[in-house]
Amino acid sequence: MSAVKSAEIAARLDRLPASRTVWTIIILISLGGLFEFYDLFFTAYVAPGMIGSGLFKPASLGIFASLSAIRLAGFGSFVFATFFGLWVGVLIFGQVADRYGRRLIFTMALLWYSASTAIMAFQTTGFGLDLWRFIAGVGIGVELVTIDTFISELMPRRERGRAFSINQFITYLVVPVIAFLAFALKGSKPFGLDYWRVVILVGSLGALVVFFIQRNIPESPRWLARRGRVDEAERIVADIERKVMAETGQNLPDPAPAVIEEDGNGTLSEIFAPQYLKRTILLSIFNMAQVIGFYGFAAWVPTLLIHRGIHVTASLEYAFIIAIANPFGPLFGTLFADRIERKTQIMGSLAMMGVVMALFAISNAPALLIVLGVLFTLAANVMSYAFHNYQAELYPTRIRARAVGFVYSWSRLAAAFAGLAIGSLLTAGGVPYVAVFIGIAMIIGITAISFGPSTKGLALEQINH
Numbered sequence: 001m002s003a004v005k006s007a008e009i010a011a012r013l014d015r016l017p018a019s020r021t022v023w024t025i026i027i028l029i030s031l032g033g034l035f036e037f038y039d040l041f042f043t044a045y046v047a048p049g050m051i052g053s054g055l056f057k058p059a060s061l062g063i064f065a066s067l068s069a070i071r072l073a074g075f076g077s078f079v080f081a082t083f084f085g086l087w088v089g090v091l092i093f094g095q096v097a098d099r100y101g102r103r104l105i106f107t108m109a110l111l112w113y114s115a116s117t118a119i120m121a122f123q124t125t126g127f128g129l130d131l132w133r134f135i136a137g138v139g140i141g142v143e144l145v146t147i148d149t150f151i152s153e154l155m156p157r158r159e160r161g162r163a164f165s166i167n168q169f170i171t172y173l174v175v176p177v178i179a180f181l182a183f184a185l186k187g188s189k190p191f192g193l194d195y196w197r198v199v200i201l202v203g204s205l206g207a208l209v210v211f212f213i214q215r216n217i218p219e220s221p222r223w224l225a226r227r228g229r230v231d232e233a234e235r236i237v238a239d240i241e242r243k244v245m246a247e248t249g250q251n252l253p254d255p256a257p258a259v260i261e262e263d264g265n266g267t268l269s270e271i272f273a274p275q276y277l278k279r280t281i282l283l284s285i286f287n288m289a290q291v292i293g294f295y296g297f298a299a300w301v302p303t304l305l306i307h308r309g310i311h312v313t314a315s316l317e318y319a320f321i322i323a324i325a326n327p328f329g330p331l332f333g334t335l336f337a338d339r340i341e342r343k344t345q346i347m348g349s350l351a352m353m354g355v356v357m358a359l360f361a362i363s364n365a366p367a368l369l370i371v372l373g374v375l376f377t378l379a380a381n382v383m384s385y386a387f388h389n390y391q392a393e394l395y396p397t398r399i400r401a402r403a404v405g406f407v408y409s410w411s412r413l414a415a416a417f418a419g420l421a422i423g424s425l426l427t428a429g430g431v432p433y434v435a436v437f438i439g440i441a442m443i444i445g446i447t448a449i450s451f452g453p454s455t456k457g458l459a460l461e462q463i464n465h
Contacts, residue, residue: 003260006225006397007461009233011255012241013221014157014459021243022155026163028214029150030170032110035210036143037171038178038203039117039136043082044301045182045319049196050078055126079419081130083295085137086144087412093138094145094405095268098398102150103219105142107211113139114207121200141412145405152392152400153222157459161337164389168330172381178203179323183316222397222460259461266398271406279394280407282448286346287411289445290387292418293353293438294380300422300434301373307431309364318366322373329381341456342390347446349383352376354442361435393455396464 016022050056056077089109097105113136120132147167155163181202185195193201218240224233241252264270271280297304301322305315336345356376363369395403418437425433455463 003226003263004258005230005233006222007258007260008255009221009225009237010459010461011258012237013154015253015255016156016240016244017248017252018156018159019244019247021240021247022159023166025154025217026151026167027170028217029106029147029154030167031210032106032214032217033143033147033167033171034174035203035207036110036113036140036147038174038206039113039140040082041175041298042178042182042199042203043079044298044303045178045316045323046196046199047078047300048302048316049182049186049194050129053194053196055124055129057126077126077130077420078133079295079423080416081133082137083412083414083416083419085134086141087409087416088134089138089141090145090405090412091141091409093142094409095402096142097146097149097401098223098266101219102146102153102223102401103217106146106150106217107214109139109143109146110207110211113137113143114204114211117200117207118204121197121204141405141409145401145408148388148392148404149401150220152389152460153220153397158338158457160393161342161386161389161456162334164385165330165333165337168381168385168388169327169334172326172330175326176320176324179316179320183320186316226397256459259459259465261396261398261461261464264396264398268399268402268406270399271395271403276395276403279452280403282452283391283394283407284410285448286387286445287391287407287409288414289441289448290346290350290383291411291415292441293350293357293445294384295415296418296422296434296438296441297353297357297373297376297380300426303426304360304431304434305369305373307426308360308369310366310369314366318370318373321370322377325374325377326381329378330385332378333382333385337385337389338456341454342386342393343449343452343454345386346383346390346449349379349386350442350445350449352379353383354439357435357438361432387449390449390452390455393458393460393463394453397460 116132116136116139120129120136123129123132151163151167152160178199181199182195185198188195190198218236219232221233221236224230224236245252264273270276302315302319305318310318333345353376356372356379360369360372360376363372391407392400392404421437422434425437453463
């Protein structure tokens with residue numbers, strides 16, 4: 001019965017026209033992700049300050065100093081802790097949104113990483129920073145999975161691509177803010193604190209503000225219906241329909257015939273069933289590959305600039321200019337997000353990232369490095385919104401958060417070790433070595449995603465029927 005009602009409710013959501021009512025919900029969810037992205041991206045911009053404070057010398061790293069790879073990579077231990085925490089969050093705890101609901105976990109994860117990051121800002125050893133970065137990463141990982149699941153289930157099928165592009169446009173707006181704060185505060189001690197500690201605290205406090213803004217977000221009607229809470233789902237959909245009709249002044253079109261998702265046991269093991277096994281393998285390989293390019297640049301951009309001959313202070317200025325490009329990739333994507341196949345957008349972006357990184361590795365002129373950095377950032381962020389959308393589409397409602405958490409976890413694990421690898425590669429051969437590493441990863445990512453199914457314009461239930 002719940003499968004039938006879920007299909008009927010899904011059909012009613014999919015027939016909704018573009019409206020302020022639905023987009024308001026997406027914007028509120030995106031605001032929740034705003035400071036999650038702040039936490040995720042401040043790594044690159046606080047790196048020079050943290051390293052300058054001597055916090056990643058062996059004496060400060062405690063037990064981590066015994067690991068030769070981390071000692072060689074220095075700041076790589078912080079990057080490793082970030083993504084190892086994300087891996088634990090998305091793999092082990094990502095499934096809780098399937099059990100307890102999208103809205104509750106969305107809110108709790110927001111509070112989790114806000115509190116953990118605030119504590120991290122006051123640590124005085126590299127070990128303490130790494131430990132609390134790991135704990136904060138768990139909350140960030142849960143939030144990432146929940147947001148993708150939430151948006152895919154609430155948005156009408158014809159606008160699902162645009163919803164993800166707008167979501168990431170909003171969340172990436174915070175990256176230039178981080179870069180500007182790091183550049184403006186560099187060398188100062190606001191409130192008697194190192195500048196990088198203040199940059200971290202701004203994100204933690206901002207997340208608390210967003211917590212109060214987003215309290216009116218409804219639960220996913222698709223999830224409620226699948227859990228047998230049909231009356232609640234009906235009330236939410238009926239309320240949305242009333243608001244949309246009042247806004248447009250027109251009656252809603254009849255829903256398309258309901259497509260019922262196949263029943264399953266609702267456990268993680270389902271992602272290895274015959275109908276989903278290929279998707280799970282392809283997305284797992286893709287996630288390991290894409291993150292090497294994405295964070296191999298984003299998390300190291302000031303350091304990469306320094307290795308191309310840019311002074312440490314100027315590197316933060318140039319990194320800020322490059323960071324301004326972050327929101328414009330997803331914004332540009334709104335023009336074609338629902339017109340071009342998702343996997344085509346992903347493959348094209350990966351190819352551009354590989355080519356641009358190769359040119360970055362052999363360039364020395366500051367202006368050219370900035371242009372190449374901007375191009376790489378635009379391509380990476382088109383790829384980002386497209387694949388977050390794509391992987392959420394490829395699994396049914398009953399296991400969507402579990403499945404996204406599993407395949408996405410491979411990107412977090414790969415990023416943890418990629419952070420160490422990039423630190424080591426920079427030491428061994430500079431940016432050209434990093435470019436080869438990223439180029440190989442992009443080829444693997446393109447190959448994997450090319451075998452995925454098409455999803456353009458299809459209801460979630462059609463994709464997973």
